[in-house]
Amino acid sequence: MVNDNRQKNLSASTHNRLHTLSVLSGKGGVGKSNIAAALAFALADFGKRTVLIDADLGMANLDILCGVDNARYNISHLIDGSRNLNEILVHFRTSQRATSQNGAVALLPGGVGLKNIADLDDNDMERLFEKLSALEAMSDYLIMDAGAGIHRGVLSFAYASEITILVTTPEPTSIRDAYGVIKSLGAAAWESIEGAATGLMLVVNMASSSREASEVAERIRLASMQFLGNAPVYLGYVLKDENIEQSVRARKIFYRTDPDSNASICIRNLAGELLRLCEGADIRHEAVHGNGPVRSFFSRLAKSLFTGKK
Numbered sequence: 001m002v003n004d005n006r007q008k009n010l011s012a013s014t015h016n017r018l019h020t021l022s023v024l025s026g027k028g029g030v031g032k033s034n035i036a037a038a039l040a041f042a043l044a045d046f047g048k049r050t051v052l053i054d055a056d057l058g059m060a061n062l063d064i065l066c067g068v069d070n071a072r073y074n075i076s077h078l079i080d081g082s083r084n085l086n087e088i089l090v091h092f093r094t095s096q097r098a099t100s101q102n103g104a105v106a107l108l109p110g111g112v113g114l115k116n117i118a119d120l121d122d123n124d125m126e127r128l129f130e131k132l133s134a135l136e137a138m139s140d141y142l143i144m145d146a147g148a149g150i151h152r153g154v155l156s157f158a159y160a161s162e163i164t165i166l167v168t169t170p171e172p173t174s175i176r177d178a179y180g181v182i183k184s185l186g187a188a189a190w191e192s193i194e195g196a197a198t199g200l201m202l203v204v205n206m207a208s209s210s211r212e213a214s215e216v217a218e219r220i221r222l223a224s225m226q227f228l229g230n231a232p233v234y235l236g237y238v239l240k241d242e243n244i245e246q247s248v249r250a251r252k253i254f255y256r257t258d259p260d261s262n263a264s265i266c267i268r269n270l271a272g273e274l275l276r277l278c279e280g281a282d283i284r285h286e287a288v289h290g291n292g293p294v295r296s297f298f299s300r301l302a303k304s305l306f307t308g309k310k
């Protein structure tokens with residue numbers, strides 16, 4: 001699993017602008033972790049260096065989902081200072097589809113039974129973010145599996161990220177909880193971050209057809225527009241695919257076991273759309289503001305964890 005060449009690649013490539021994506025949901029079990037991991041591999045197939053962060057502390061399971069047996073270290077070892085980032089990151093080989101030598105995926109495993117990130121004390125949080133900020137220089141995309149619900153830990157990832165992917169399924173309970181997240185995010189959901197392609201975006205998972213997915217997205221967008229005065233962008237959908245459950249049981253990401261399935265094609269479409277949004281925004285950003293880096297993701301995250309705001 002660990003691949004030295006990939007590791008070198010991840011740290012040696014020229015740094016472009018970093019993009020940050022957090023994946024969250026109202027209701028649990030809607031497919032966030034599968035989508036976050038599949039997107040990481042799909043973006044790597046487009047030549048991007050991605051780091052997948054299991055930010056669903058306490059309920060972390062991306063390591064299992066990605067087939068990492070007994071991840072020796074996790075975020076808790078960064079917090080207690082016993083390990084450094086390089087000892088904790090797990091590097092993966094990317095698929096045959098990789099179009100660029102620079103495509104790579106690394107996972108920062110979370111731990112089981114850890115405190116929610118918002119409940120860490122100031123010292124722990126400072127130590128954690130200081131170490132995590134090294135990730136910003138070694139990746140093109142940080143993808144965070146932020147968890148479900150509307151507590152501060154989840155919302156802060158949305159506030160700090162360039163793009164927030166809100167996952168829902170067509171189930172009415174999931175739709176209502178997605179709307180609850182949009183409402184809880186408040187006006188900050190629509191504010192941009194320093195020239196980036198920020199936005200709250202909807203992904204409909206487990207859809208039986210593209211039409212059903214569009215209808216679900218439209219229902220959420222209409223309610224949001226009517227009652228909150230703004231609506232998330234509909235990014236796309238992932239079809240329901242019974243084989244995903246088998247991949248999960250086999251501790252594999254469906255995108256890797258079955259790259260030509262309909263669900264994997266949906267993931268590649270989502271990755272392509274994200275690239276268009278993020279890299280298109282780069283061009284606009286450079287034209288307006290020059291080539292400076294956006295303010296550190298982790299300093300934005302620390303600020304919103306402390307204040308509960310953007």
Ligand SMILES: Nc1ncnc2c1ncn2[C@@H]1O[C@H](COP(=O)(O)OP(=O)(O)OP(=O)(O)O)[C@@H](O)[C@H]1O
Nearest residue numbers: 028029030031032033034206239240241244245248
């Ligand atoms: N497109 C899909 N088609 C069919 N089944 C799916 C699909 N996406 C996810 N699943 C199923 O849903 C289950 C939950 O997925 P996942 O763990 O990614 O959800 P989650 O939102 O991260 O859950 P949690 O809130 O507990 O973190 C998976 O085990 C898988 O069996």
Ligand SMILES: [Mg+2]
Nearest residue numbers: 032033056145
């Ligand atoms: Mg999950």
